[in-house]
Amino acid sequence: MLPGTTYRIGFSASSCAYMTLRSQRQLARALLTLQCRGYRTFTPGPDSGGKYVLEVESNGTPETQPYRLLFAAAAPDDLGVGVSLHNRVAVRGSLDPNCLDLQDVYHFDMDRRADVRLDVTNGLRFQLLTDSGQRLGTFGSMRRQLQPGRYIVAVTASFGEPGTRYVLTLLVREITSTSLRLPTTPVPPGSPISLRPDVANASTGVVEIQIDRFDPLTGWHFNRILHTTVGGSVAWVPPAEGRWRIRAAYKGTIDASPSRGGYAHLVVRKEG
Numbered sequence: 338m339l340p341g342t343t344y345r346i347g348f349s350a351s352s353c354a355y356m357t358l359r360s361q362r363q364l365a366r367a368l369l370t371l372q373c374r375g376y377r378t379f380t381p382g383p384d385s386g387g388k389y390v391l392e393v394e395s396n397g398t399p400e401t402q403p404y405r406l407l408f409a410a411a412a413p414d415d416l417g418v419g420v421s422l423h424n425r426v427a428v429r430g431s432l433d434p435n436c437l438d439l440q441d442v443y444h445f446d447m448d449r450r451a452d453v454r455l456d457v458t459n460g461l462r463f464q465l466l467t468d469s470g471q472r473l474g475t476f477g478s479m480r481r482q483l484q485p486g487r488y489i490v491a492v493t494a495s496f497g498e499p500g501t502r503y504v505l506t507l508l509v510r511e512i513t514s515t516s517l518r519l520p521t522t523p524v525p526p527g528s529p530i531s532l533r534p535d536v537a538n539a540s541t542g543v544v545e546i547q548i549d550r551f552d553p554l555t556g557w558h559f560n561r562i563l564h565t566t567v568g569g570s571v572a573w574v575p576p577a578e579g580r581w582r583i584r585a586a587y588k589g590t591i592d593a594s595p596s597r598g599g600y601a602h603l604v605v606r607k608e609g
Contacts (some may be wrong), residue, residue: 338379340386343411345437346497349374350394350404361388376439376496378411407437418444418468418489424509425591430492431463433500437542443490444468445507447483452478452594454508457492464491464513472496482512504587510589515598517546517585523606526578529601532563533570534585539593542567545586549600575605 338342348356348371355372356380359365369390374458383530390404392448395402414420420441422428430441456478457463465473466485513535522528534544546563565571567587575581583601589595 338386338389340381342380343380344417345376345378345407345409345411345415345439346371346391347376347407347434347437347439348393348404348446348498350393350402352398352400352402352404353403354404355394356394357392357394359390360385360394360507360561361390364390372472374495374497375435376437377583378415407435409437412438413439414443416442418442418487419491421445422490422505422507424507426507428505429502430505431502432492432577434494434498435500436491437496439494439496441492443492443505444487445490445509446487447485447509450482450484450512452480452510452512454478454506454510455490456506458504461492461494461501461503463505464493465489466491486579487578491514495554508591510592510594513538513584513587513589513593513596515544515587517583517601519583519599519601519603523604524575525608526575526605529572529574531570532565532573532583532585534565534567534587535595536567536585536587536593539587539590542590542593543588544569545588546571546583548573548584549582550577551582557582562572575603578605578607582603 353373357367358369369377393404396469408443422443422445432438462475462477464475469590517534532546544565550559551557563571581603584598584600586597587595
């Protein structure tokens with residue numbers, strides 16, 4: 338092995354035998370050990386390199402113990418920041434754990450805080466990290482707000498699993514906020530009210546407005562749903578006296594994330 342070159346090692350044995358990597362110059366020192374089934378990478382340091390020994394030992398049971406051992410140099414998409422992942426551009430890839438292709442690495446950059454969604458198909462999972470190595474979690478699908486910076490996505494499988502193809506997608510959207518204002522003083526029955534939601538950081542899309550009615554004996558009850566668009570309004574006539582609450586929810590678009598505001602309250606009461 339060459340100094341500075343990363344190598345992949347995969348080992349599996351149904352009997353839980355184990356494999357040890359040693360340098361031929363220091364056979365008494367175990368550099369890496371895998372038991373039962375596992376996958377690791379190894380990079381010789383500046384004073385290392387040369388010949389190495391991959392030693393497989395049984396679990397001690399006096400019987401034939403088949404095993405599988407694979408060894409290969411790492412590919413460019415196995416290490417570092419990998420290849421670039423672009424917003425709204427699906428990446429089609431494949432993993433073949435039985436040929437030591439257990440990991441594909443990608444990266445994407447964020448120049449401002451935004452809502453991020455990542456998805457991978459076919460039951461695979463990915464690790465999300467910062468480029469400084471901070472682990473943010475392992476997911477099959479993820480949506481969260483991320484700060485500016487570079488992020489690493491590593492799609493992974495386990496050694497011994499069957500090969501599979503996958504699609505990895507990245508969706509970065511503006512963070513929105515939704516609000517709705519209502520009259521603070523009581524309004525008489527039959528008076529039309531203009532419901533005009535405000536959606537920050539969005540110019541298009543649908544807004545859903547939910548209206549609930551309060552029953553003093555049993556609490557809040559759903560009444561109806563109205564729809565409008567960003568920047569638009571819809572008229573509503575309260576059908577009865579009492580207390581009402583209304584909130585608006587922006588459904589989101591390919592460019593802007595969904596958001597939902599809090600409840601705005603309204604009292605409908607006859608004058609005098």
